[in-house]
Amino acid sequence: MSGPPDERPAAAYLAGVLPGTGHLLHRRLMQSVPPYRWLLAAARRLGVTPRGLVIALPYGFLAAFFLVPFLIVLKISFAEVVIAAPPYTPLFDLVDDGVDFYLSVKLNLATYWSLWTNNLYVIAYLNSVKIAVISTVITLLVGFPISYAMARASEEVRPTLLMLVILPFWTSFLIRVYAWIGILKNEGLLNSFLLWLGVISKPLVILNTDWAVYIGIVYSYLPFMILPLYANLERMDLTLLEAAADLGCRPIKAFWMVTVPLAMPGIIAGCFLVFIPAVGEFVIPDLLGGSDTLMIGKTMWVEFFGNRDWPVSSAVAVVLLLLLIVPIVLFQRQQAKVQEAAR
Amino acid sequence: MDKPNPRVPFEPWKDPGAKPYIRLINVTKTFGSFVAVDNISLDIYQREFFSLLGPSGCGKTTLLRMLAGFETPTAGRIEIDGTDMSSVPPYERPVNMMFQSYALFPHMTVEQNVAFGLKQDHIPRPQIAARVEDMLALVQLSSFAKRKPHQLSGGQRQRVALARSLVKKPKMLLLDEPLGALDKKLREQTQFELMNIQEQVGITFVIVTHDQEEAMTVSSRIAVMNHGRIAQVATPSEIYEFPNSRYVAEFIGDVNVFESRIVESAADHVLLRSEDALCDIYVDRSVSAPAGAAAWVAVRPEKFHVSLAPPDGQARNTVAGQVWDIGYLGNLSVYHVRLPSGKKVTATQANLTRLKERPITWDDQVYLSWAADSGVVLVS
Ligand SMILES: Nc1ncnc2c1ncn2[C@@H]1O[C@H](COP(=O)(O)OP(=O)(O)OP(=O)(O)O)[C@@H](O)[C@H]1O
Numbered sequence: 019m020s021g022p023p024d025e026r027p028a029a030a031y032l033a034g035v036l037p038g039t040g041h042l043l044h045r046r047l048m049q050s051v052p053p054y055r056w057l058l059a060a061a062r063r064l065g066v067t068p069r070g071l072v073i074a075l076p077y078g079f080l081a082a083f084f085l086v087p088f089l090i091v092l093k094i095s096f097a098e099v100v101i102a103a104p105p106y107t108p109l110f111d112l113v114d115d116g117v118d119f120y121l122s123v124k125l126n127l128a129t130y131w132s133l134w135t136n137n138l139y140v141i142a143y144l145n146s147v148k149i150a151v152i153s154t155v156i157t158l159l160v161g162f163p164i165s166y167a168m169a170r171a172s173e174e175v176r177p178t179l180l181m182l183v184i185l186p187f188w189t190s191f192l193i194r195v196y197a198w199i200g201i202l203k204n205e206g207l208l209n210s211f212l213l214w215l216g217v218i219s220k221p222l223v224i225l226n227t228d229w230a231v232y233i234g235i236v237y238s239y240l241p242f243m244i245l246p247l248y249a250n251l252e253r254m255d256l257t258l259l260e261a262a263a264d265l266g267c268r269p270i271k272a273f274w275m276v277t278v279p280l281a282m283p284g285i286i287a288g289c290f291l292v293f294i295p296a297v298g299e300f301v302i303p304d305l306l307g308g309s310d311t312l313m314i315g316k317t318m319w320v321e322f323f324g325n326r327d328w329p330v331s332s333a334v335a336v337v338l339l340l341l342l343i344v345p346i347v348l349f350q351r352q353q354a355k356v357q358e359a360a361r
Numbered sequence: 362m363d364k365p366n367p368r369v370p371f372e373p374w375k376d377p378g379a380k381p382y383i384r385l386i387n388v389t390k391t392f393g394s395f396v397a398v399d400n401i402s403l404d405i406y407q408r409e410f411f412s413l414l415g416p417s418g419c420g421k422t423t424l425l426r427m428l429a430g431f432e433t434p435t436a437g438r439i440e441i442d443g444t445d446m447s448s449v450p451p452y453e454r455p456v457n458m459m460f461q462s463y464a465l466f467p468h469m470t471v472e473q474n475v476a477f478g479l480k481q482d483h484i485p486r487p488q489i490a491a492r493v494e495d496m497l498a499l500v501q502l503s504s505f506a507k508r509k510p511h512q513l514s515g516g517q518r519q520r521v522a523l524a525r526s527l528v529k530k531p532k533m534l535l536l537d538e539p540l541g542a543l544d545k546k547l548r549e550q551t552q553f554e555l556m557n558i559q560e561q562v563g564i565t566f567v568i569v570t571h572d573q574e575e576a577m578t579v580s581s582r583i584a585v586m587n588h589g590r591i592a593q594v595a596t597p598s599e600i601y602e603f604p605n606s607r608y609v610a611e612f613i614g615d616v617n618v619f620e621s622r623i624v625e626s627a628a629d630h631v632l633l634r635s636e637d638a639l640c641d642i643y644v645d646r647s648v649s650a651p652a653g654a655a656a657w658v659a660v661r662p663e664k665f666h667v668s669l670a671p672p673d674g675q676a677r678n679t680v681a682g683q684v685w686d687i688g689y690l691g692n693l694s695v696y697h698v699r700l701p702s703g704k705k706v707t708a709t710q711a712n713l714t715r716l717k718e719r720p721i722t723w724d725d726q727v728y729l730s731w732a733a734d735s736g737v738v739l740v741s
């Protein structure tokens with residue numbers, strides 16, 4: 019036995035009985051601020067508990083900033099275009115013509131039908147998914163070695179490396195993408211450099227092609243791949259690799275049999291973090307892609323600002339969201355499974 | 362595999378012609394300026410059950426990791442079966458290790474964990490399945506084959522780790538506290554199985570343990586380590602009966618140490634005077650120290666004879682004191698005796714008869730005496 023016996027009463031250890039400053043504040047407010055007292059009483063009557071409040075907070079946030087805007091967009095997507103302000107017909111119309119008095123609800127489905135029948139949109143969706151998938155794969159291929167090297171670097175340099183990954187966020191995304199024009203254009207930095215090296219004899223046409231879009235997306239979203247992967251790889255227990263080696267497994271095989279399966283949650287998180295925004299990307303294809311680079315984000319922009327066709331662009335957005343919800347749900351399932359396994 | 366003749370004691374370290382299976386030659390390992398393993402030279406022979414004992418942080422795990430190839434010695438050389446291991450990577454060494462932290466693959470089931478090593482050797486599937494099943498039966502985990510490590514208790518995980526390291530039947534098995542988390546019964550069973558496996562396959566075991574009893578039971582030899590050095594390497598009985606230093610004597614089992622000064626150092630005996638014990642001590646073995654040197658006499662508690670009357674005609678090797686506490690353990694009685702010098706001495710006596718005519722009790726004046734061959738003179 020070490021140390022003197024603790025003389026505090028046993029009750030002091032009971033959770034919740036400990037008199038903290040919060041408790042004191044509560045007592046003082048109860049005594050001197052009647053509205054506080056009334057509010058608490060009302061809350062208790064309504065079955066509101068502190069715990070419930072804490073849980074309700076994120077839901078409230080989501081409802082206010084996601085659900086309500088989404089419902090507005092959904093509503094517009096079922097309207098018709100008119101030349102007015104706002105440029106769409108109301109969905110609900112209270113009709114009172116002296117004879118009849120009714121609520122007219124007019125859901126215009128033609129917009130959605132046109133998304134399906136008009137090749138342009140289908141191709142734009144497919145192309146967006148294609149570009150997002152390819153860029154995600156490239157980002158993974160580039161990001162994995164970087165994260166791996168970072169996670170295995172000595173402990174002193176890791177924070178610096180992490181800092182370097184996050185550093186680009188200090189500059190506006192738009193400006194960084196813009197800078198790529200200067201690098202990729204025919205007489206840009208890259209071509210000048212390659213010409214100077216003598217690797218090529220005439221400039222490569224990269225800007226305004228899909229290649230430029232891939233480069234832009236991979237560059238812009240690389241940190242979103244690296245961060246979850248790094249967090250995962252850094253946590254890995256390296257004695258597992260020793261155990262694999264001890265059992266006769268060569269390092270390369272151990273990488274595939276131990277490191278990669280254990281990094282799977284990080285890989286999946288990184289891929290979703292890149293794929294989901296890449297599908298709806300507008301800025302990169304607009305600045306770096308060619309006129310034939312069809313992406314749904316760009317299509318939406320054109321419909322909204324070019325054609326002032328709010329219903330179509332809203333419908334495009336709703337369908338895009340539904341397309342994205344599938345991977346998001348898959349992602350959440352995976353996360354739940356991982357959490358289950360990590361217990 | 363030639364079976365050793367059970368009548369000939371298994372003592373290859375005494376045979377100058379025997380070839381050691383593992384040789385550590387002046388091996389040192391430092392982490393920065395910290396010396397974890399300090400100039401260790403050691404020979405371990407085939408089929409040995411070699412135990413490493415020592416306090417926490419004395420370098421046992423580091424030593425094993427060097428044998429397995431996860432750490433390279435800062436200086437010195439390791440040979441296994443006559444081959445210098447310095448350029449042999451862990452996955453090519455004929456060695457398996459059971460990790461102190463188990464290092465089970467969290468994404469694989471128990472079965473897959475155990476099968477992992479066999480798969481690396483490209484053994485046919487049905488054979489792998491059979492061996493894994495046997496191994497799981499051995500560690501009594503057959504019904505847990507499909508579970509993931511995180512669904513097991515600590516002891517069960519330990520058994521999976523043991524099974525995984527045993528299943529390849531390596532030439533040498535390094536076990537880092539393999540049985541620590543098992544209950545007594547399972548531990549004894551597993552010890553027995555380890556010895557059985559060794560007999561079947563002729564594995565050389567190097568085992569780290571904190572359990573002295575375990576080390577005493579299973580080992581062919583024990584190395585007691587202290588601060589990265591080896592204090593003594595010897596058979597369990599030698600370590601117990603003839604420790605070479607106070608450190609070893611006190612580390613293994615209970616012991617009473619009397620601070621003394623050598624009065625007479627002859628070829629066949631030593632005579633000492635102890636102020637601790639207030640008596641002369643006679644030991645019938647020679648020591649290297651000359652007369653006048655300081656020395657310590659170690660006497661194990663069970664070597665004492667406890668009596669109420671002074672033993673006849675024996676003034677040497679006898680201390681008198683007052684019983685301060687008695688512990689009754691059923692088969693043994695433990696007497697804690699306080700000597701006039703203030704020193705406390707522990708003596709144990711087997712309870713041979715049911716009741717002595719006058720049992721020794723608290724505050725009795727007792728005499729503790731021991732034979733000339735029972736004490737050990739330690740000069741360091
Ligand atoms: N990678 C390392 N870097 C720095 N110091 C280390 C490292 N590995 C071990 N040590 C130090 O070396 C010493 C010996 O460690 P080791 O793990 O061999 O001890 P041990 O005898 O196995 O102890 P235990 O019985 O607690 O397992 C310890 O003091 C430890 O702090």
Ligand SMILES: [Mg+2]
Binds near residue numbers: 422537
């Ligand atoms: Mg250890």
